[in-house]
Amino acid sequence: MARPTANRRVALLRGVNVGTAKRVAMADLRKVFEDLGYADVRTLLNSGNVIFTVRKAASRNHGARVQKAIADRLGIQSRVVVLTKRDVADAVAANPLTSLADNPSRLLVLTCADSSAIAQLEPLLKERWHPEALALGTRVAYLWCARGIGVSRLWTMVNRALGDGGTARNMTTMNKLLALLDE
16 A cells, blocks of 8 residues: 655654764664654664654654654654655755755755744855855755865854754755655
8 A cells, every 4th residue: 555645754863873972773763753653664874864654643743742752762862853745855946056066965955843943044144155155945954065064164153053953964865865755
C-alpha cells in the first residue's frame, strides 16, 4: 500500500553527531519516532535527518513532541525543526543563489522552528560577505559558504544571531531528503 506523501515529514535535529557532542545512534532515534506513533521512519546520514509519516490522529506540534521525547528518552537536548514535503520542495526550488553557488555541499539551507526567526537575520543582509552570500526566503535562509562552513564568517554571524534557533543542511542533503519524501 502506497503511503500518502502529504503525510510525510522530515525532522531536522540540530547538532546531532557533530563532533563528539550529542551522539545518537540512528536506530535509537528511529525507535523514538516509532514509539511516538509515527510510521515509515527512516534516517538519512548520521546527522539527525528523520523522514516519517504522520497518522491523521497525530498531534500537529511534531517538533516540540519529538524534541521532548528525545530529551526524555535519549538524554539529548536538540532543537527539532519539522518540515513538510512542500516546505522542502519550496526551499529547494526557491534557491536564489544557484548562479553563485557552484558546490551544493557548501550551499546551506537554514530552517527555523519559528519561521519569524529568519527576520533576525535581516541586519546581516547589510554586510558585505564576498565571496560568501546570504539570501532570505519566507521560512529559510540560504548561505553560500564558498570556502566551507569551518572557516565561514557568515556562518559564525548567523549562529550568533539565531543561537540554537535554527538548523542547516547543505543543498545536497536537501535534495536527498526531497527524494525520500517522494518515495
